[in-house]
Amino acid sequence: MAGTIYKKPILFAVVVTVGILIGTAVMMVFPMLTPQMHPKLQNLNPYTALQLAGRDVYQEEGCFYCHTQTVRPLKAEVMRYGEYSKAGEFAYDQPFLWGSKRTGPDIARVGGKYTDKWHYKHFNDPRKLFQGSNMPSYGWLADRQVDAKAAEARMNALGFPYTKEEMAALSDKTKLDALVAYMQSLGHAVPRKPRPPMIAKGDMNPLAGDMNAVAEGKKVYEMNCAACHGVDAKGDIGPDLTDKEWLYVVGPVGDDTLFFTIADGTKKDMEFEGRRAKGGMPSWGEFFGKKKIWSLVSYIRSMEEKE
Ligand code: HEC
Numbered sequence: 001m002a003g004t005i006y007k008k009p010i011l012f013a014v015v016v017t018v019g020i021l022i023g024t025a026v027m028m029v030f031p032m033l034t035p036q037m038h039p040k041l042q043n044l045n046p047y048t049a050l051q052l053a054g055r056d057v058y059q060e061e062g063c064f065y066c067h068t069q070t071v072r073p074l075k076a077e078v079m080r081y082g083e084y085s086k087a088g089e090f091a092y093d094q095p096f097l098w099g100s101k102r103t104g105p106d107i108a109r110v111g112g113k114y115t116d117k118w119h120y121k122h123f124n125d126p127r128k129l130f131q132g133s134n135m136p137s138y139g140w141l142a143d144r145q146v147d148a149k150a151a152e153a154r155m156n157a158l159g160f161p162y163t164k165e166e167m168a169a170l171s172d173k174t175k176l177d178a179l180v181a182y183m184q185s186l187g188h189a190v191p192r193k194p195r196p197p198m199i200a201k202g203d204m205n206p207l208a209g210d211m212n213a214v215a216e217g218k219k220v221y222e223m224n225c226a227a228c229h230g231v232d233a234k235g236d237i238g239p240d241l242t243d244k245e246w247l248y249v250v251g252p253v254g255d256d257t258l259f260f261t262i263a264d265g266t267k268k269d270m271e272f273e274g275r276r277a278k279g280g281m282p283s284w285g286e287f288f289g290k291k292k293i294w295s296l297v298s299y300i301r302s303m304e305e306k307e
Pocket residue numbers: 057058061062063064065066067103104105106107110113126127130133134135136138179183
């Protein structure tokens with residue numbers, strides 16, 4: 001008996017087709033009909049008029065040739081970019097802008113990572129913030145008005161109902177404003193899981209007093225922090241690190257608080273020793289080990305104004 005089906009090509013073709021169709025039904029139709037497999041995301045919001053105009057700029061400029069907007073469920077990606085992308089996050093994306101090549105990093109979770117001011121500076125000249133970056137400068141977008149008429153046509157096509165006021169507010173915005181608003185809108189639909197703390201509360205700097213740590217911290221600072229806090233740490237996009245003010249309150253902070261600020265970054269209204277953050281400090285815990293962060297703390301302590 002064995003082998004007879006191979007001698008009947010038509011029957012064979014029918015059996016193969018049925019086999020593939022059953023596979024397709026299991027892989028596609030079953031998940032489509034199982035609501036638990038594509039939960040609705042509570043935090044998902046439609047784009048505002050300005051964000052949608054920014055999304056148009058993103059497409060016009062072909063940012064997706066260099067950036068992806070999808071975090072794959074792989075450990076290394078989740079560690080670098082955050083929670084992996086869920087299907088529901090793209091419900092308002094027509095077409096989706098996942099991209100396929102990463103000359104630059106994935107930006108699916110970039111919203112809220114930096115301040116608006118950082119984005120303006122970065123788009124004006126990426127090399128001011130990342131030496132040797134090959135991302136083009138987009139400062140000229142600040143000289144182009146958002147085309148409110150075209151934006152309206154697209155909103156109608158996509159069925160997004162915007163009010164007259166929202167549309168009118170577009171008229172004095174530049175394409176750069178729109179792009180920054182779009183950047184800040186990305187990646188909020190999925191709640192971000194906090195990483196486990198790297199040190200215990202109340203820990204003191206084990207490298208305190210070690211001059212090598214100060215030198216190491218200075219190097220790490222110049223590479224990663226100077227762009228926002230200034231080469232002399234006197235402040236620019238981020239605050240002055242040499243004064244006695246820590247998160248807008250005068251007075252000293254513990255080593256552990258400094259460590260957590262650097263490791264976890266800040267989000268609007270986060271509290272550190274009762275001080276309220278405004279947000280915009282990126283988190284470095286995913287890139288640096290404990291030793292590097294403690295050496296940064298040593299370096300910052302070495303610059304603090306003395307009595
Ligand atoms: C030629 C490739 C290229 C193009 C085109 C490009 N970028 Fe980039 N982008 C990069 C590289 C490389 C980096 C990393 C270094 C840097 O930040 O400059 C980057 C970084 C970024 C970052 C910071 C990401 C992070 O998490 O630190 C943002 C935001 C960004 N790009 C947005 C854009 C937008 C919006 C456009 C289109 C207007 C664009 N890029 C076009 C290559 C590119």
